[in-house]
Amino acid sequence: MEVGAFYLPSVGRKEDIEAGMAGKRTDLYQIMLDEITEQLQFMDDFGYYGCGTTEHHFHVEGEEVSTNPVMLNVYFGSRTKNMKFGQLGNVLPCTNPINRAEDIAMMSQMLKGRAFAGFARGYQPRWVNVLGQQVGLGDPGTGEEYEELKRSLFEEHFEIIMKAWTNDTFSFQGKHWKIPPRQDIDWPAAKVSHEFGKGVRADGTIEEVGIAPGLYNNKMLDLFMPFATSERSIAWGMERGVVPVTIMTHPEVIKSHFLAGQEAAAKAGRNLKFGQGMALTREIIVADTDAEAERLARDAGSFIWNKFFTPFGFNAATAGPGEGPWDPPATFENLVESGLCIHGSPSTINRKIEALLTELPVDYLWMFIYNHMPHSALMRSLELLTNEVWPNFTDKIKPSGDKKVASAG
Numbered sequence: 386m387e388v389g390a391f392y393l394p395s396v397g398r399k400e401d402i403e404a405g406m407a408g409k410r411t412d413l414y415q416i417m418l419d420e421i422t423e424q425l426q427f428m429d430d431f432g433y434y435g436c437g438t439t440e441h442h443f444h445v446e447g448e449e450v451s452t453n454p455v456m457l458n459v460y461f462g463s464r465t466k467n468m469k470f471g472q473l474g475n476v477l478p479c480t481n482p483i484n485r486a487e488d489i490a491m492m493s494q495m496l497k498g499r500a501f502a503g504f505a506r507g508y509q510p511r512w513v514n515v516l517g518q519q520v521g522l523g524d525p526g527t528g529e530e531y532e533e534l535k536r537s538l539f540e541e542h543f544e545i546i547m548k549a550w551t552n553d554t555f556s557f558q559g560k561h562w563k564i565p566p567r568q569d570i571d572w573p574a575a576k577v578s579h580e581f582g583k584g585v586r587a588d589g590t591i592e593e594v595g596i597a598p599g600l601y602n603n604k605m606l607d608l609f610m611p612f613a614t615s616e617r618s619i620a621w622g623m624e625r626g627v628v629p630v631t632i633m634t635h636p637e638v639i640k641s642h643f644l645a646g647q648e649a650a651a652k653a654g655r656n657l658k659f660g661q662g663m664a665l666t667r668e669i670i671v672a673d674t675d676a677e678a679e680r681l682a683r684d685a686g687s688f689i690w691n692k693f694f695t696p697f698g699f700n701a702a703t704a705g706p707g708e709g710p711w712d713p714p715a716t717f718e719n720l721v722e723s724g725l726c727i728h729g730s731p732s733t734i735n736r737k738i739e740a741l742l743t744e745l746p747v748d749y750l751w752m753f754i755y756n757h758m759p760h761s762a763l764m765r766s767l768e769l770l771t772n773e774v775w776p777n778f779t780d781k782i783k784p785s786g787d788k789k790v791a792s793a794g
Contacts, residue, residue, distance in 0.1 A: 386742070386779040387434035391473055391611075391666055391751040394421055394438060394457075396447040398757050399684050407447025414450065420760045422464050424767060429465040431771050432782040435501060436461060437473030437609070437751065442512035448693045455488045462496040470496060473611045473630065473751070474503030478535045479517030482542035482562070486549035487596045489606070498601040503609035504627070506539045508697055520561065537561070540621070550605065554584040554595035565591045609664065609749075614701060616642055620649035623662060630664040630751060632702040634723040639665075639745055664749035667741075668720075670728040671769040672762070681766075682728035685758040687717040690725075731773035738778060 396417050397407035407413055425436055438457045441449040451457060458470035470492070475485055493500040507513040513535075514526045520538060525531050541559045548555040557564040568590065572578060575589035584593035600606065610622045613629030622629045623646040633639050643660050650657045668686040672678035690699065701710035703723035713719050720726040727737050742750075752770075756763065775782040 386747060387749045387781055388775055388779060389434040389749060389751045390425070390428060390436045391753050392421060392436065392438050392451075392756055393449045393689070394451055395689065395755065395757040396450045398759070399688050402447045402688075402757065406445055408445040408450045410447075413447065417450070417756065418460070420763075421756055422461060423760070424754075424756070424763060425461055425465055425468065427764065427767055428771075429468045431784070433468055434749065434781065435469030435471060435499075437471050437501075437503060437611075439473060440476050440505070441509065442516060446693075448689055455485075455492050458500070459492050459495055462492070462499055465499075467499070469499045469501050469607070471501035471606070471609070472503045473609060474505040476507035476513065477504050477542040477546075478507055478538035479513055479520065479522055480542060482545040483549060483564075483594075483596065485542075486546040489546075490550065490596060490598055490600050493601040493606060494598050496601075498604060500601070501607040501609065503611055503630075504539070504543055505611055506535045543625075549596045550600055552595065553599075554593035556593045564594060611666070611751075612702075613642070616645035619646045619663075622646070623649040623655075623657075624653045626653075626655070626662075628662055628664050628749060630666055630749070632666050632699075632725070634703050634725050635705045636744055637706055638704075643745070658746075660746040661748055663747045664751060665741075665745065665747050666751040666753050667724070668726045668753040668755065669734065669738075669766075669770065670726070670758075671731055671734050671766045671774065672728075673730060673765075673769075675729045675733055678728040678730060678733075681758060681762050682721075682726055683717050686726055686753060686755045687720055689755050689757070690720060691715040691717075731769050734770075734774050735777055738774065742778060 394417055397410065397413040401407045401413055438454040439449055439451045440454045442452050444450050454472040454475065458472065462470040489502050510526060514523045517523065521534055522531065538561060541561050545557055545562060548557060570591045571589055572585050572591050575585045578585040584591060584595060586592045608627040609630055610627045611630040612632040613619045613622060614633060619629045619642050629646060631639060631642055633642065643663055646663055647657055647659060650662060670678050670682045670685060672681060695715040698710035700713045700715065703713045703719055703725055704710060724741065727734060729737065771782060772784045776784055
């Protein structure tokens with residue numbers, strides 16, 4: 386099993402966000418860059434798979450300031466040596482797919498293959514509708530027609546990105562895109578393309594296009610899809626070799642999703658075990674005592690989740706069979722009881738992780754890290770996880786030995 390770090394990332398401590406407009410403050414943004422860099426450099430030495438960051442826009446409140454995850458990936462990747470970096474995920478419906486294919490290919494080259502890619506449909510109308518207005522997402526902006534348009538754009542944009550990554554040159558004819566848009570576009574440098582390139586007809590018109598550079602050593606990246614919350618989405622991903630990242634918590638719901646993914650993979654010729662090709666995400670906070678871990682956890686993910694996620698229906702992740710997204714309460718206790726937030730001393734965490742992975746084995750576990758919590762406490766949590774927890778569940782992570790970090794403060 387691979388273990389990765391999934392950051393929002395947020396800007397400022399809880400009190401900074403509560404003071405207002407934290408996302409606009411340079412001092413807080415610089416602290417975020419420095420602290421996450423130190424956290425990743427610690428993980429980088431001991432076998433963690435990688436770091437993923439979200440894509441969101443207009444978050445002046447400070448809770449998810451990650452307008453360009455690819456740029457953040459290059460920044461953090463250039464300060465580490467071993468981990469992979471990627472997006473969890475690129476919001477494809479309102480993205481130019483060729484530009485995004487180029488950006489990620491450049492990142493893979495700059496990091497010499499230490500890269501992965503993740504793709505999402507988007508759920509926040511404040512920015513999806515604004516940035517996606519030229520492709521129809523500003524109108525109607527809500528409802529079943531809007532959701533189906535997002536799904537259609539997502540799937541077509543994914544197909545274009547895959548074509549760009551797996552072919553020297555390509556063409557595409559879809560519902561939303563035609564590449565090239567016409568068959569009669571003249572290319573003044575046709576002679577050069579005939580001599581040194583591809584994609585231009587004998588009469589000098591453009592037949593196909595290709596991105597440059599391609600992926601590092603032309604090797605396909607690991608692909609992820611956060612957050613897969615329906616059997617339909619999971620089946621779509623598994624049919625294409627994309628790892629669905631589930632945030633669901635009820636074992637029976639997750640088991641049905643795993644079985645749907647297993648069946649979809651089999652139809653695509655991939656015979657997988659239960660949970661293979663799947664990923665879970667959980668917030669995991671470790672401290673020297675259970676009481677200290679609970680104190681930290683109460684002001685960590687619970688603050689962001691209940692303030693900023695539940696209004697979008699994210700408590701569907703904690704719902705049981707037959708429950709809707711508004712049925713579970715927006716409380717810290719609900720996050721703990723559902724298992725989305727796992728906190729405790731190393732011995733407590735080991736028991737909880739063992740129970741989770743025995744019932745729900747996966748190839749990837751993404752630690753949902755809310756970096757507005759105190760940096761020293763987060764570093765201590767990572768140290769305890771690295772030395773006393775993860776080596777019990779994966780041979781990928783090696784104990785850090787004599788490398789110590791500051792105690793929680």
